[in-house]
Amino acid sequence: MANGKPRYKTYESPAGGWGATAATAKVLMQQSVLTKGSKALLSMNQPGGFKCPSCAFPDPACRKKLEFCENGAKALAFEATRYRVTREFFAAHTVSELMEKSDHWLEMQGRLTEPMRYDAASDKYVPCTWDDAFDLIGRHLRALDSPHQAEFYTSGRTPNEAAFLYSIFVREFGTNNFPDCSNMCHEPTSRGLPPSIGVGKGTVVMEDFDHAEAIFVIGQNTGTNSPRMMTNLVEARKRGVPIVAVNPMPERALVRFADPQDIVQMATFGSTEIASEFVHIRIGGDLALFKGMMKVIFERDAAGENVIDWDFINDHSTGIDAVRDEVMAQDWAEIVEISGVSEEQIRRVAEIYIRSGATMICYGMGLTQHQEGSRLLQQVANLLFLRGNFGKPGAGISPIRGHSNVQGDRTVGIDERPSQEYLDQVREVFGFEPPRDWGHHTLEAVEAMEKGTARVFIGMGGNFVRAIPDTERSYQAMRKLDLTVGITTKLNRGHLVHGKEALILPVIARSEVIRTSGGEQFVTIEDSMANVTASRGVLEPASPDLKPEVEIVCRMAMAALPDSRVPWESFIADYDRIRFKISEVYPEIYRDFNDKIRYPEGFHLDVPPRRRDWPTPSGKANFLVFPGLHVNEPVSDPGMLRLATVRSHDQFNTTIYSYNDRYRGVYNDRMVLFMNAEDRAVRGLEDGATVTLETIFDDDVKRRVPGLTVIDYPMPRGAVAGYYPELNPLLPLEYFDEISGTPAAKSIPVRIVESQAAMHRDFDV
Ligand SMILES: Nc1nc2c(c(=O)[nH]1)N[C@H]1C(S)=C(S)[C@@H](COP(=O)(O)OP(=O)(O)OC[C@H]3O[C@@H](n4cnc5c(=O)[nH]c(N)nc54)[C@H](O)[C@@H]3O)O[C@H]1N2
Ligand SMILES: Nc1nc2c(c(=O)[nH]1)N[C@H]1C(S)=C(S)[C@@H](COP(=O)(O)OP(=O)(O)OC[C@H]3O[C@@H](n4cnc5c(=O)[nH]c(N)nc54)[C@H](O)[C@@H]3O)O[C@H]1N2
Ligand SMILES: [Mo]
Numbered sequence: 066m067a068n069g070k071p072r073y074k075t076y077e078s079p080a081g082g083w084g085a086t087a088a089t090a091k092v093l094m095q096q097s098v099l100t101k102g103s104k105a106l107l108s109m110n111q112p113g114g115f116k117c118p119s120c121a122f123p124d125p126a127c128r129k130k131l132e133f134c135e136n137g138a139k140a141l142a143f144e145a146t147r148y149r150v151t152r153e154f155f156a157a158h159t160v161s162e163l164m165e166k167s168d169h170w171l172e173m174q175g176r177l178t179e180p181m182r183y184d185a186a187s188d189k190y191v192p193c194t195w196d197d198a199f200d201l202i203g204r205h206l207r208a209l210d211s212p213h214q215a216e217f218y219t220s221g222r223t224p225n226e227a228a229f230l231y232s233i234f235v236r237e238f239g240t241n242n243f244p245d246c247s248n249m250c251h252e253p254t255s256r257g258l259p260p261s262i263g264v265g266k267g268t269v270v271m272e273d274f275d276h277a278e279a280i281f282v283i284g285q286n287t288g289t290n291s292p293r294m295m296t297n298l299v300e301a302r303k304r305g306v307p308i309v310a311v312n313p314m315p316e317r318a319l320v321r322f323a324d325p326q327d328i329v330q331m332a333t334f335g336s337t338e339i340a341s342e343f344v345h346i347r348i349g350g351d352l353a354l355f356k357g358m359m360k361v362i363f364e365r366d367a368a369g370e371n372v373i374d375w376d377f378i379n380d381h382s383t384g385i386d387a388v389r390d391e392v393m394a395q396d397w398a399e400i401v402e403i404s405g406v407s408e409e410q411i412r413r414v415a416e417i418y419i420r421s422g423a424t425m426i427c428y429g430m431g432l433t434q435h436q437e438g439s440r441l442l443q444q445v446a447n448l449l450f451l452r453g454n455f456g457k458p459g460a461g462i463s464p465i466r467g468h469s470n471v472q473g474d475r476t477v478g479i480d481e482r483p484s485q486e487y488l489d490q491v492r493e494v495f496g497f498e499p500p501r502d503w504g505h506h507t508l509e510a511v512e513a514m515e516k517g518t519a520r521v522f523i524g525m526g527g528n529f530v531r532a533i534p535d536t537e538r539s540y541q542a543m544r545k546l547d548l549t550v551g552i553t554t555k556l557n558r559g560h561l562v563h564g565k566e567a568l569i570l571p572v573i574a575r576s577e578v579i580r581t582s583g584g585e586q587f588v589t590i591e592d593s594m595a596n597v598t599a600s601r602g603v604l605e606p607a608s609p610d611l612k613p614e615v616e617i618v619c620r621m622a623m624a625a626l627p628d629s630r631v632p633w634e635s636f637i638a639d640y641d642r643i644r645f646k647i648s649e650v651y652p653e654i655y656r657d658f659n660d661k662i663r664y665p666e667g668f669h670l671d672v673p674p675r676r677r678d679w680p681t682p683s684g685k686a687n688f689l690v691f692p693g694l695h696v697n698e699p700v701s702d703p704g705m706l707r708l709a710t711v712r713s714h715d716q717f718n719t720t721i722y723s724y725n726d727r728y729r730g731v732y733n734d735r736m737v738l739f740m741n742a743e744d745r746a747v748r749g750l751e752d753g754a755t756v757t758l759e760t761i762f763d764d765d766v767k768r769r770v771p772g773l774t775v776i777d778y779p780m781p782r783g784a785v786a787g788y789y790p791e792l793n794p795l796l797p798l799e800y801f802d803e804i805s806g807t808p809a810a811k812s813i814p815v816r817i818v819e820s821q822a823a824m825h826r827d828f829d830v
Contacts (some may be wrong), residue, residue, distance in 0.1 A: 284431015288318020
């Protein structure tokens with residue numbers, strides 16, 4: 066539980082500014098790392114230093130100032146914390162006792178210090194040697210009837226070198242079972258965009274912010290989840306570039322922001338208005354908005370206005386006619402009803418788009434986590450095609466990725482559906498025949514656990530059981546396994562919900578020095594805009610008994626594959642050897658990797674659509690039809706509300722830093738439900754009432770979360786929001802985007818089933 070009384074209060078100041086500076090200092094102090102943390106902050110995102118372990122937004126080599134933000138500092142402070150989880154800690158608590166503790170409490174215990182093995186007799190984790198740990202993993206993996214009985218999860222903080230070796234190890238072992246965090250995140254980008262533009266990545270780079278004439282920020286809480294991007298938005302606004310924010314929540318930083326890195330603005334208490342147009346979209350209303358905008362463009366084109374880039378359309382694209390017919394058939398009344406946006410505003414936003422000679426569309430989980438997230442993104446591409454917004458400065462599509470290396474992990478092989486060409490290349494370079502069939506994504510992995518066909522789960526980072534849907538069911542599935550392994554920096558729920566046998570293997574973190582027999586090593590990561598840079602930790606490892614992720618992968622491989630053809634041992638000492646293999650497997654993008662990575666600013670991986678080169682089957686940019694206006698199946702229940710599960714300002718995914726969400730005015734509470742006052746009133750509820758939410762879904766499972774405090778909040782009618790992961794029990798495992806397998810975590814149909822009058826609480830919203 067939180068310390069202190071829940072408090073709800075509107076945040077009046079601009080986001081960023083002194084509030085962010087104060088918060089940075091406070092978190093460093095709280096983790097008792099003021100001097101150590103401050104020293105490390107000076108190296109974060111600087112050439113020769115390490116990459117921020119928080120989000121995937123690039124850091125420009127050209128900016129001469131400190132490149133970190135409040136939330137990056139938080140991530141670092143919690144990683145560099147003075148607190149330790151030792152063998153004495155485990156001796157003092159059974160796993161059942163630890164299960165009773167909150168996620169926040171677990172996080173606050175600090176860094177893990179040595180490998181631990183679960184002992185069923187005492188229900189405790191007990192110390193074990195690294196040798197014994199690898200031995201146990203090897204034994205379990207070798208005993209399986211089929212390699213497909215193991216699931217190899219990856220979270221996006223894992224650097225390229227470890228992820229690449231992991232992908233080779235698992236394929237030599239014989240499966241493509243690579244559930245990963247991307248499956249719950251930007252998978253609609255990875256699967257939805259290739260049919261449109263030929264790549265599943267964004268097409269913009271940092272410099273594009275300087276040339277954009279309009280920027281859209283859709284379904285993304287920039288000030289919290291990629292705060293360094295605020296600097297780009299502030300600069301663009303100062304140049305007079307219109308910024309259109311599309312969001313059911315009027316996120317504070319997208320309204321007004323003071324840049325903590327801007328000394329003048331800080332000294333004068335100034336701030337910049339960010340969104341020139343705020344589109345208060347209904348949850349899942351974006352498709353209708355995009356269709357409305359396209360309709361305006363097609364109408365005006367038909368009236369003879371020069372609003373479509375016909376040169377681009379004729380030279381580079383195919384399929385516009387079918388899209389035009391479908392869009393023109395949509396009815397304005399329905400577009401307005403489903404989007405929740407007036408026709409007048411849609412026309413205004415379309416006008417901004419039409420007037421701009423170069424538009425960037427940035428988006429986050431507000432677009433991807435819907436039942437048709439992948440096809441929704443194809444409509445974003447359609448909209449961009451109409452004005453030739455690919456392959457020119459200042460224009461393009463910009464998924465804002467989550468984890469700092471989630472994009473890189475996919476590039477170097479963490480992919481449950483690898484291409485045949487890539488597999489041929491693996492065979493060529495490593496001399497074994499990799500498995501050809503698709504493996505499991507995250508939801509399929511859970512299904513295999515439920516059925517009992519999965520026997521072993523290895524988690525390379527992350528907190529699988531808290532990140533996935535249907536919490537209780539997922540816990541049960543996990544507990545059926547023979548072995549669960551958590552390769553990790555911190556203790557989390559994923560280690561407490563475990564198989565019959567279980568291991569916790571603690572790793573050296575991003576900010577820490579990696580020393581091997583070959584000397585000091587660095588790793589590499591790929592950011593959201595396809596820049597690859599080196600990351601070199603500066604702090605001493607939290608304990609002498611930690612191992613780098615690379616070594617852990619190699620030793621798991623050596624234990625599981627005694628007859629391997631891969632020289633695993635050699636990779637442990639010298640990471641250049643791994644990078645050499647990466648350049649062999651990906652000669653086009655990673656040629657001369659070891660040379661290029663030595664440039665202080667790193668290098669950019671080629672993204673063909675930037676050159677108007679389209680690696681699609683048609684060789685063109687494809688306009689794709691997605692009929693209708695619904696990204697989620699309509700639900701006919703008069704009491705239905707659409708629930709978006711979102712992040713607070715003080716969390717990193719399943720890691721809860723505190724119970725506050727400053728910009729949304731919530732303190733000491735995470736069990737809240739943001740709701741429109743009229744939706745509340747028609748249900749006969751008071752502001753501050755406590756309610757139980759229930760999922761509306763056509764199976765027999767009762768999914769309920771009680772104890773949520775209703776807060777009046779400027780949500781559109783019919784839309785509510787609350788926090789992930791607390792609300793994951795409401796998200797059915799079967800409620801996802803078919804194309805990508807991504808859970809529709811932003812649009813869960815729910816109803817209120819029980820309520821209690823408001824308790825006396827400190828309310829001022
Ligand atoms: N500090 C911090 N940084 C992070 C993370 C973190 O937890 N903490 N997580 C990292 C990860 S892995 C990721 S993926 C990113 C996530 O970053 P975001 O994409 O910003 O993630 P969310 O907070 O889940 O919510 C996104 C936004 O979508 C809006 N939204 C909900 N439904 C809809 C809709 O139907 N339409 C539109 N247009 N908007 C909608 C919500 O109001 C919210 O503002 O951030 C990364 N960076
Ligand atoms: N309802 C709902 N569910 C969601 C989402 C949502 O918006 N709503 N978002 C989804 C998204 S976008 C994502 S990306 C997933 C996140 O899913 P995950 O990536 O699995 O979760 P994290 O909370 O980021 O993982 C945190 C853990 O990673 C470990 N860790 C931290 N640093 C390191 C490191 O350097 N090395 C190693 N080996 N381990 C490390 C620590 O033990 C820490 O506890 O959750 C998804 N689930
Ligand atoms: Mo994510």
